[in-house]
Amino acid sequence: MNTIRYGIIGSGMMGQEHIRNIALLDGTEISAVADPNTEMQRSAATLAGPACRTFSHHGRLIEEGGFDALVVAAPNHMHKPILDDVLKCDVPVLVEKPLGIDGSQCRDIMAGANGRKAPVWVAMEYRYMPPIARLLEEVRAGAAGEPKMIAIREHRFPFLSKVGDWNRFQDQTGGTMIEKCCHFFDLMRLLSGSEAIRVFASGAMDVNFKDEIFNGRRADILDNAFVIVDFENGIRAMLDLCMFAEGSYWQETVTVTGDRARIDAHVPGPARFSPTGEERSSRLVLSPRESKVPIAEDIHVDPAILSAGDHHGSTFYQHEKFLHMVRNGGAPEVSMLDGAKSVEIGAAAEESARTGMPVML
Helix, strand or coil: CCCEEEEEECCCHHHHHHHHHHCCCCCEEEEEEECCCHHHHHHHHHHHCCCCEEECCHHHHHHHCCCCEEEECCCHHHHHHHHHHHCCCCCCEEEECCCCCCHHHHHHHHHHCCCCCCCEEEECHHHHCHHHHHHHHHHHCCCCCCEEEEEEEEECCCCCCCHHHHHHCHHHHCCHHHHCCHHHHHHHHHHHCCCEEEEEEEEECCCCCCCCEECCEECCCCCEEEEEEEECCCCEEEEEEECCCCCCCEEEEEEEEECCEEEEEEEECCHHHCCCCCCCCEEEEEEECCCCCCEEEEECCCHHHHCCCCCCCHHHHHHHHHHHHHHHCCCCCCCHHHHHHHHHHHHHHHHHHHHCCCEEC
């Protein structure tokens, strides 16, 4: 088995999570890391091992070569300029979500990939959280009957501190509905099997960062919102986001209700933010209408996988599938179009929250 060499562009919190998860896969190595921040560069190189080369600019990494796949994990607003260069390389690419910070950027990125032979995979890793993957299996097997409603709740901690506090500002993130919630809009599309046609949102910045100044600027990102999304096939979906609710036992709950049953996937937050510092299992609950007796299944994930990141093992399982594609060919499970569609819904939610009006897609 040939060793697959990865180049990592962006070595902050997510870049280092990618490195830790890639290290769990047989037949892989991190051959190069690029990041303008020398502290992050050094930390990533230490994680990656002595064979890892470091660069202060992604262009130098690309010029030097020596990689079989690239991972782009830079701040959101840097995806477009980095991908303008990366897409000229004929190697598979895993790019962190969101694909771009608005619809225009996403369209330009996809246009830049026209004619490219190597695949581009957008990192929507929430699809691969074990309880959510189980939920998808049950829905596809018909356990809920015909799905009618989707409800997603994320009650969690505020945005973490990142290099340069880039994640505090709409012009660098696209806004909370894109930066954080593109995951959930992607899940809504996946679970509904349909496309969004109407978005209505109510949200605000009510608690977090209100009195803080970052590099001379005040933060301008939502910290809570309700979003309703109507789909072409008649399914309705709702998002309940609160980013000052880190006391919640479950960080995410994804619910699909059909004409036969309701199915809930419950996901705990990262162990490092729990009171005990211990990992917790996730849970799937099937609640049939006929028997009225819920059936609960606790889902356990390998502790080594859980400790490699903050996303309940999903980054590992995503990389497992990405590596299989790199070795064996085929299409990405999460395409650039999937990434663009999730941004489109997020941008509509931002606009609706700002104007108080529904947005038609």
